[in-house]
Structures are given as C-alpha cells and as structure tokens.
Amino acid sequence: MRGPHSISGLRRPPERGSLPDFCSLPIMFALLVIAALTATIVWLASDNRRDWSSYSISILFVTWMAMMIGLSLCMLRSLLQCLPRQMPYVAAWLVIMPIVAGASVLAYEFNDALQLQLVRSNLGTFVRDNVAITALLAAAMLRYFYVLVQWRTRLAAATRAQVDALQARIRPHFLFNSMNTVAALIRLDPVAAERTVENLSELFRAALGQYDSSDGTLGDELTLIERYLAIEQLRLGERLRVQCDLGDLPVDFPLPRLLLQPLVENAVRHGIQPLREGGEVTLRGRRDSKGLCIEIGNPLSTNPPEPGNGHGLDNVRQRVAYRYGTLAKVEAGKRGDRFVVLLRLPNGPTSSAYSR
Template sequence: MREPFFRHPDEPSPLPDFCSLPVLFTLLVTGALAATVVWLAAGDHRDLSGYSVGILFVTWLALVIGVVLCLLRTWLQRLPGHLPYLAAWLLMMPIVGAASWMAHGLDEALQMGLLRDGAAAFVRDNVLIAALLGAAILRYFYVAAQWRLRLAAVSRAQVEALQARIRPHFLFNSMNTVAALIPLDPAAAERTVEDLAELFRAALGQHEGLDERGDGTLGEELALLDRYLAIEQLRLGERLRVERALDDLPQAFPLPRLLLQPLVENAVRHGIQPLREGGTVTLRGRRDGAAIVIEIANPLSSAPARSGNGHGLDNVRRRVAFRYGPRAAVQAGAQGERYVVSLRLPFETKGNDDARADRR
C-alpha cells in the first residue's frame, strides 16, 4: 500500500541518512568547530600538535558515530514518536565515552603527554560536550525533516491541483469540434471523444501503470501529446504543423503525467492560434550526459500576450523542481523568431531516490 503522504504530528519524522555525504559533512564540521573552540578556550595557541591530534580525534569520532547510526537507522526508524531521535542521541554517549577512554589510554601508553586531565575527567568532559552537540545536531536534523515534509505537502497539493486542471477553453473548443464533426465525420468525432477522455483520465491521475510517485513514462506522455495534438489539428487544420525529433530519447524514462502537455498547449495557444497563417510546433529531444533534454518551440506572435500566459510554464517549473531536484532545469525565452522552452531532466540515481523518499 502506498505510504500516506501527510503524516500525523505524532508520527516520527524520517531520520537523516547518516551515511550520506551532507550528513557526514555536518558531523565533521560540527566536531571540528567544537575542537577549535576548546583549543581556543584553553589559551595554549602555540600547541598546534595538540590541536591537530584533537581535530583528528573528533574527525574519527564523527565518522564512527555516522557509521553506527547509519547501520542502525532501519531499526531506529521502527521506534514510535520521537524515540528515533532520542535513541540516536543516547547511542552517541557510549560511543564518545568508549572512544575517549581508548584515546586517553593510547596517549598514556605512547607517553605523548597531550592529555593533562585524568581519564575519568577526560571521558566526562567529552561525553558532556557530545551530549550538548548531539542534541543540537539532532534538533537541526529534526527541524530540517519537518520543514521538508511540510514543503513536500504544500508542493504536492499545488502540483495535484494544477495537474487536475485542464483549461476550460480547451474543453469547450474540443466539445464544439466534436459537435461539428458528428454529422460530417462520425468516426473522427468518436476518435476525438476517446482522445479527450484519455487526456482527462491522465489529468485526474486515473491511468494504469503509474508508479508509487504517480509517474508514467516518456513514451506514454508522448502518446498523450499525440492525442492532444490530434484534437487541436481538427480545430486548426493546416494552420497547425508539428515537427518531431524525439527518437533518441528513452521511452521508459519516468515522467510525471501531463508534464509536457501544458507546454505544448501554450505553444499552440500563444504561438499558432494568433497567427492567420499558423505555424510549426517543434518537439526535439536528445540525451546529454546523465540527463535528457526536451525542447518545445513555436513561432513568436506579434499579438499581445493573453491573460493567463505563463501559468502552464510555472506549473511545469514547480513540478520539475519537486520531482527531479536541483539538477533539473527549465529554461524559456525567445530565440530569434521562435519561443523555446527547454527541459533538462536527470536520470534516476540512488541519491535522488533517497532524497525523494525523505520528501514523502
């Protein structure tokens, strides 16, 4: 069963992936800052060797804590409420205590003389510092997780509302086209009704084959575009011409439903419809390293932009940012006598999957 998107306030927030580079970097930087503050507070600024050993110690300690919490993350996530964070905090104390005891014993065995305090005092001070820093770090991770969940909830609500909306003028125009075709070409009218029904099924998210994130595939999205353009072709006739160069794209590439349709609709509505002679909508695609690039272009019209222009593009930008993260990009603007919208969508990686799992 699909995991509910909205969490109850009493349910646990997802613990961070302690094996990920951002989390390990946070632990390392926090430990280094703590060691620097202690060294500065001691006033012995000439003892650079002691400072170096201290940085090495806290770096090793941060890595050990990160690895242990990473290995136990699955077990910790099973705890109810806020207990995963409390258990993670409590696990830090014995790790720091044992590591401090070992470090003090090693200093005595090698007669390095770096630690002037006794073993008990050294262990006690380090455990207290770790308790304070650990609580602060875990509080930061908790607040960040809550913020991501709220942001994901707001983004998903906006995306679903925008995805479910098909402009009323398109529905009215399509129904008028069907009404005009019924006495002239009943077969074409029937095909148009089927195409329109398929578009609305996709808009309402009632399409088979969607994955747990509600994605379809690029091939399915292009099939929907063909249905949409077939409807518009009946209405605009020879004024609407379409050029496609999409054969190099992987048809199984995961894509949110109706991601491209608003862009093509904008191209038809604002680029073709205002022109008496019509024009050509161009769909191009290519692979670019670890991403695919899709371009939708239409001729520029000299007529003033209609109200509502840009909403479909804003919709696509939000959905792309929510679904693919910062490595994706949506660019739009005039290039010569044509208006071009370019989408750069990265291929799936394990890191992306983990990040999106935290958003759900």
C-alpha cells in the first residue's frame, strides 16, 4: 500500500503559464517607454526631414497603440492564463499582431484623409513595417516577462521549501529534556505532567505545520512562547526567570508562525542553561507609526556556545526577509552583559514571492 506522498503513478495536470498583470502601472509604464523609445529611434534613423510635428504625432500614435495592447492583454489575461506552459506568451504575442495591423491601417487612413503627408510609403509597406518591428519587440518583451516570472516562481518555491524545512525542524535535545521532565512528573505531579504533555503537543503541532495558513497572529505566537517557557520552567526551576513587557502590542497583528519562539528557545538554551545561577529572559515590545519593535534578551554566558548556535536566528532572518522584505530588520548582538535580538516589523500589507 502506497503512502500519502507516493503519487508518482498519478498523472499531473499540465502546468499553466503565468502572465504579468498588464493592468498594473509598472507594466503599462514599461509598454509606453518601449513604444516611445522605438518611435524615437525610428525618427532619428530616418532619412526623411526631421521635424517636431511628425515626431510628436509618432509618439502619440505609438502611445495609443501601446495602451491598446496593454488594455487588450489586461482584459484577455484570465483567458490566456488557462493555456498550459509557455502558450499564454505565444497567444499574447499573436494577440498583439492584429492590434498593431489594425492600428496601422487606421493611422494610414487618418493620415490620408487629412492629407498630413506623414506616411510616405504605401499602405502595405506601412502596415508590414509596423507589424515586423512590433513582432520583434513584443517577442523580446514577452521573453523577458517569461524569464522574470519563472525566476520569481523558482525563488518562491525554493524559499518556501527552505522555510518549511526550517520550521519543521525540532531540536532533539528539547524533545528529550521535555520527555524526561514528563517522566519525572508522572508520579510526583500527574496534573503538571498532563499539562506539560498538552503544551508539548501544541508546540509540535505548530512546528510540524499543522495549520493551513502561513501566517498566524502575535497572540498565537505569545501563547506558544508561554507553553514553551512553562515546560522549561519545570526543568530549570528558579534558574529561569522571565520578564515580559509588551505594552499595547496588538494580539491580532499578522505574524509568521514560530517566528519568536525559536528566539526565546535560543535565549533559554544559550543564555540560561549554561549558567549555574540561571538568569532572566526579557521579552519587550512597543508599537509606533512604522510597525512593531520586539526585543528578546538573555544574559551572556562565559562558556563556549553549544554546537548549532545561530540556527534559530538564521531561520528568523530568512523568514523575516522573505515575508516583509527590506522594510523589516533583525538585529542581534551584545548589549552590555546581555545578548539582545531586536525585530522591527512593518505595518500594513506586505508582499512575498508566492502570495498571489
């Protein structure tokens, strides 16, 4: 009997292409710039008499044509997206050609009716030249968009896989210590043992990605931290002291799951556990107009750090950079006799490579 991940015998549906959003301002601006540059180059390379009136009308013509192309592709995008693989780009290229041909015919008739004498060639040559130039430019432009979308898709897939792998990793030492604590409490304090198992279960559910959404809330994360610290408190006793001052932080603030818990775990593992007298883990937070500022600190240990130190911090850095971009910062370093990690998370909606 095959397991749930053994699906090699099933036929996968054909992959669908992903066109850029031609309704967006950056894409429309790119079309207008390309059209204006093309008209300028043709005007400069022409052997005819160069005058500003013909240049202005040429810019007007290519701008109108670029807007027609952009709006047409914007309206047809949902239909073109249904085609497999690279076919949406081929279909988009085929859509552009009749638009250019029709616009060229209209421009020629308009020039002939008003006797502007801006077009000196016949109708067939004028339409042919415009279609040929547009075909080359459109092929290059769509190829660029295709490569850009593929690069973003691969980046999103690689980053998502890396985040999932980092999120799913549970340090063996924490599991072993927790199970030993439960075993010791079963006879001495069954209620505490049951509570510890419940806390451990919730941590495992979060770490193994039980939740469908990639984001939780600050309140969810703080609940996980409380469960984790409750487990460690049973093991470390009075050696572990916690000071929490989160002010008026909104508990419904969107936050990637298991973003803060690894930092608290690092603070306990590398700041409290090596010290015979223990120490204090601090969790502070404040909110300003730009977003949230969360600070996690622990005392510095004079002993060499245990192997693997820094993995949790690297995990957080990667996830914050991917989730919030350059607007967020993760700063870590010594501050007097303590080690402090500072997170600055921006307000408002954020984008990622795989949120579409």
